[in-house]
Amino acid sequence: MTFTQILATFLGRSVEVMVPNQMLDGTLISVTATELALQATSPVYGPTPTAVSVPLINIDFVRILV
Secondary structure (H helix, E strand, C coil), rough: HHHHHHHHCCEEEEEEEEEEEEEEEEEEECCCCCEEEEECCHHHHCHHHHHHHHEECCCEEEEEEC
16 A cells, blocks of 8 residues: 555544644545645634645655544
8 A cells, every 4th residue: 555545544534744844733634646635723724724735745744643
């Protein structure tokens, strides 16, 4: 399995995504060959959840939360 195939099995789950100098948290909403999208819950993006796209090449790690 590839990284994107593994991530796709966790759609709808809460995740933490580490990119250089930043941690994003939210719900994984989509995965493509080049990026993942999550519904961010971080207060950095304001009071309402915001869809955030993250290029896969920028990801240091993804933590799947229970």
